[in-house]
Amino acid sequence: MAIQVVMPRLSDTMEEGKILRWLKKEGDRVEGGDILAEVQTDKADIEMEAFGSGILRKVLVREGESARVGHLIGVIAEEDEDISALLAAPEEPGMRLASPAVASPQVAVPPIVQPAAGRRIKASPLARRMAREQGFDLSVVAGSGPGGRVIRRDLAALAEAAAGGPRVASVLPERSVPEPRVAVAAVPLSVEFEERELSSMRKAIAKRVSQSMASAPHFYLTVEVAMEKAMELRESIQAQVSDLKVTFTDMIVKAAALALVRHPAINASFMGDRIRFYSQVHIGIAVALEDGLITPVLRECDRKSLAQIARDAGSLIERARSQKLKPEEYTGGTFTISNLGMFEIEEFTAIINPPEAAILAVGSIQAKPVVVDGQIRTGHRMRMTLSCDHRAVDGATGAKFLQEVKRLLEHPLHLVL
Amino acid sequence: MPVMTYREALNQALREEMRRDPGVFLMGEDVGVYQGAYKVSQGLLEEFGPKRVIDTPISEGGFTGVGIGAAMVGLRPVVEMMTFNFALVAIDQIVNHAAKILYMSGGQYNVPMVIRGPGGPAHQLAAQHSQSMESYFYHVPGLKVVRPGTPKDAKGLLKSSIRDSDPVIFIESELLYGTKGEVPEGEYTIPLGLAEVKREGNDVTIVAYSKMLLLALEVAEDLEKEGISVEVVDPRTLRPLDTGTIIESVRKTNRAVVMESGAGFAGIGSEIGTIISEQAFDYLDAPVERVTSANAPMPYAKNLERAKQPTKERVMKAVKKVLAVS
Numbered sequence: 001m002a003i004q005v006v007m008p009r010l011s012d013t014m015e016e017g018k019i020l021r022w023l024k025k026e027g028d029r030v031e032g033g034d035i036l037a038e039v040q041t042d043k044a045d046i047e048m049e050a051f052g053s054g055i056l057r058k059v060l061v062r063e064g065e066s067a068r069v070g071h072l073i074g075v076i077a078e079e080d081e082d083i084s085a086l087l088a089a090p091e092e093p094g095m096r097l098a099s100p101a102v103a104s105p106q107v108a109v110p111p112i113v114q115p116a117a118g119r120r121i122k123a124s125p126l127a128r129r130m131a132r133e134q135g136f137d138l139s140v141v142a143g144s145g146p147g148g149r150v151i152r153r154d155l156a157a158l159a160e161a162a163a164g165g166p167r168v169a170s171v172l173p174e175r176s177v178p179e180p181r182v183a184v185a186a187v188p189l190s191v192e193f194e195e196r197e198l199s200s201m202r203k204a205i206a207k208r209v210s211q212s213m214a215s216a217p218h219f220y221l222t223v224e225v226a227m228e229k230a231m232e233l234r235e236s237i238q239a240q241v242s243d244l245k246v247t248f249t250d251m252i253v254k255a256a257a258l259a260l261v262r263h264p265a266i267n268a269s270f271m272g273d274r275i276r277f278y279s280q281v282h283i284g285i286a287v288a289l290e291d292g293l294i295t296p297v298l299r300e301c302d303r304k305s306l307a308q309i310a311r312d313a314g315s316l317i318e319r320a321r322s323q324k325l326k327p328e329e330y331t332g333g334t335f336t337i338s339n340l341g342m343f344e345i346e347e348f349t350a351i352i353n354p355p356e357a358a359i360l361a362v363g364s365i366q367a368k369p370v371v372v373d374g375q376i377r378t379g380h381r382m383r384m385t386l387s388c389d390h391r392a393v394d395g396a397t398g399a400k401f402l403q404e405v406k407r408l409l410e411h412p413l414h415l416v417l
Numbered sequence: 418m419p420v421m422t423y424r425e426a427l428n429q430a431l432r433e434e435m436r437r438d439p440g441v442f443l444m445g446e447d448v449g450v451y452q453g454a455y456k457v458s459q460g461l462l463e464e465f466g467p468k469r470v471i472d473t474p475i476s477e478g479g480f481t482g483v484g485i486g487a488a489m490v491g492l493r494p495v496v497e498m499m500t501f502n503f504a505l506v507a508i509d510q511i512v513n514h515a516a517k518i519l520y521m522s523g524g525q526y527n528v529p530m531v532i533r534g535p536g537g538p539a540h541q542l543a544a545q546h547s548q549s550m551e552s553y554f555y556h557v558p559g560l561k562v563v564r565p566g567t568p569k570d571a572k573g574l575l576k577s578s579i580r581d582s583d584p585v586i587f588i589e590s591e592l593l594y595g596t597k598g599e600v601p602e603g604e605y606t607i608p609l610g611l612a613e614v615k616r617e618g619n620d621v622t623i624v625a626y627s628k629m630l631l632l633a634l635e636v637a638e639d640l641e642k643e644g645i646s647v648e649v650v651d652p653r654t655l656r657p658l659d660t661g662t663i664i665e666s667v668r669k670t671n672r673a674v675v676m677e678s679g680a681g682f683a684g685i686g687s688e689i690g691t692i693i694s695e696q697a698f699d700y701l702d703a704p705v706e707r708v709t710s711a712n713a714p715m716p717y718a719k720n721l722e723r724a725k726q727p728t729k730e731r732v733m734k735a736v737k738k739v740l741a742v743s
Binding site: 057125126127144145152153339 | 451671698699700701703738741
């Protein structure tokens, strides 16, 4: 039985994949489960399996080339099977065959029905162009047009929310005006530059952060944490449990996990017409990569010991850095922590990872003069900033959660009991 | 500015052109002694005499052919069809001769004639006498097709059509002859192939001509009260079509509704819809809607005649559909 090998959707936001390497070539026999190729997606490099056995009769997309999700990239069949039909009609999942016919009063025309839509996004050409230009992800915009079609006014609302950001005069005021012809002043001296095409990761990051800032109204809460006891505890662990490496991030993950259990309003997502409260705590840790960043997710942190968290985090971060994460390892988070302390950053505000409701930005631990019991001492203080999606989380809610994280870090035995 | 009827405007155009150029003459059934079946040629026989206002027998094929021959040797005939439905009797002359002689003669013979008359539905003229004939002609290479909707456009465009060196199909409308409008004093012409924005708006573009233009303007007035701003574009000339004006409008409003009084299938709405999707695809917020007559011969019964044609309600529904409002 001939099988079409199509580019799989390996992550929620993936739209196309690049074939890095074919591990099988035309004419090779493959068994179901064999790895056919390595594919680069917007997040990581994934191994693509064969879903059936036979001869890899045709390879349609070569190494280095890209194909959109759902497109035909190869055919597996027996030696003698006729595969011309499969090759002739590559189809995207859920592709519209025809618009439903408009029946005139007299003549009965059999209606041509759309096949049940796969993951095709319905949007007007204008809306698609606006989304492209503004960096919005259409798949998360609710469409108010016929059949849920995303139309101009659905994006206009988003754009208004995003106004004030670093955007140029947009083409979408409610009363749309023909694109203003912008007179560009002649630059007397030319500026040298080098241009680089966007990698899939860069594109994905750009889309997500734009969409996050545009749709989630962010507010920010900062606390300063006295880290002396946490530092002592960490040193004790280093000394007594030599094969375990615990970082401050690990401790903050544990503290956050415990605090999220006690403040479930933060462990949530705004879903448009409702709020989803997650019953598990999966915390993503932002990891810097050469050309971007990725957020591996530590699952069920509330149920793991600090040691387990440290071990899991260590392994995930290593794999993140070598771009070997599987999709289930970087999706499905309910909260994110980003630590720039190792770069001497004292404090910063992070952009929420949609569809989460908050993100915690951690700065460096600083030695500074502090007042304790009326005396000036040397303190070791760390500033953390919580960004919250105000649609789901209010100031006091966020504040109480952050206070809890601070309390746990300042009484760190809670993290190991 | 003087106000006159569409009929008077046409009469003035004929008179002025016949005074200006002795080669211009009028032929058709009842154009002379009877003063014109619809009184468009009133008084012309008296002023210009029987050599320039010629009553013909009922023989469209014959007198259209005579007109073509006259045009080829340098005269400028205006051939009247009592209603444009009768042009079907002369269609071989129009399509195979008038349209093609310039090409087939290698450019030796122009055919500077105007074939004019009322077209489209009137009141209970029934199946054979109510057809919107432009669709037979705008498809033919070599013909120009004009359908003016207002007295000012009728006069200016008829003058230009008479002066044009190609065969022009000039379709008026029984239902428009009595309508009144402002017509500039003095000499003026309106070029062929130029559309006009009859009403400015921001939310949606309606393309409409001839009788449908008036319906579109009424609908636009009503929708204004509901807060919908409608831009109405009148193509005036259907071939050559002023696509530039239409596209500019759609780029501004992002939605288009095209009206035609014909039966719709492969009508001007489909041509304009395709042009819009070719040239303004990324500006469209909804597919182009067409409002046309139903796909049936025109009934005789008054209520069925009404049911076949576009109505205010159907136009409003189309506008609201492209706006995705209820």
